[in-house]
Amino acid sequence: MELFSRSWSALRTAVADLPDEDFGRPSGCTGWLVRDLVCHLVIDAQDVLITLATPATTEPTRDAVTYWSVSAAPPTGEDPLDALTVRLAAAYQETWLLKFHLDDIGSAAGRAAQLADPALRVSTQDEVLTAGDYLGAYVLEWTLHHLDLTAHLPDAPPPPAEGLARSREMLETIARAAFPASFSDKDALLIGTGRRAPTDAESEALGELAAKLPLVLG
Template sequence: MDLFSSSWTALRTAVAELPDEDLSQPSGCTGWLVRDLVCHLIIDAQDVLITLVTPAETEPTRNAVTYWDVADTPPTGDDPLDALTVRLAAAYEEPWLLKFHLDDVGSAAGRAAELADPDLRVSTRDEVLTVGDYLSAYVLEWSLHHLDLIAHLPDAAEPPAESLARSREMLEEIAGTAFPASWSDKDALLVGTGRRAPTDVEKAELGESAAKLPLVLG
């Protein structure tokens, strides 16, 4: 629960501190500018709010790790929902409106998470999780998207170290193998999810595990 709050606060703060012109820079998400990613974060925040008020009575079917599905191919940016996000982001026109909406909805999602009972069962995507597991899964979401946000913005603040470390642990569980200990948490997340291609040295360090990558999470 604490990692959800710290990672989400760090991500929203990073967005709030971006100069307006940076919203037009590419993000780490294929086919999306930074403003498109920020629009996606607004939708994510809405999903958090919706899920936290959608209680379930049945036993959990997923946890923080199994919440994630692994796709066969990386996104191309051509998915209809991805294209809709681009159109929605462009409709804001003024950067401050986009930032304001994220701060408004994002703050509400953060407060709702802090008030939620971690043992409560909730439903999302036709699956059931405890609130604790659901919010833990979003630590990985926030960390990856924070890296996407700053992919081409070297002066922007990075995600909290503890969030990166926990996200690496979850990604290793999803992969069923550990990344080389010499890798930083950031590099493990970037290479592990296909956001950066491994170098020849990194491929050699991965050995047979290289065949399992990238992990395209959805």
């Protein structure tokens, strides 16, 4: 849960420090500009607040890793919800409004996470998790979206190293295979989730794991 807070704080700080012109640049998410990704983070923060306020009484059905479903089809940016995010982002018009909304609701989500009992059972998407596992799953969400945010912004700060390492561990558990030791955590995440294609040398190093990639998480 501490890693959730550090990863989320780093991502929100990176957004807050972006100059206005960077919000119109491409992000690492297919079909989304940086402003669209930031709008998605607002929705993510809302989801965290809703889930932590939705207690469950039944046994957990998922944990931090099995929370994620895996698809073989990369996103195209044409999904209706993705398109809605683009329209919502455009409706802000002024960049400072989008920054303010993320800071406002994002701070609330961060405080709710710090106050949550890790053993509390919560419900989301018709599944039950402990709050600790739910927030642990979001370390991967924040880390990947931090990489998306900075994909075309070389001067923006990267995700925390510990978040990258933990996210790699989670992705390897999902893949049921380890990425080559020669891969940095960042490269393992980018290649593993299809955010960039491996080079010929990287494909050779991946061996049989290459056939399982990309792991499209949802």
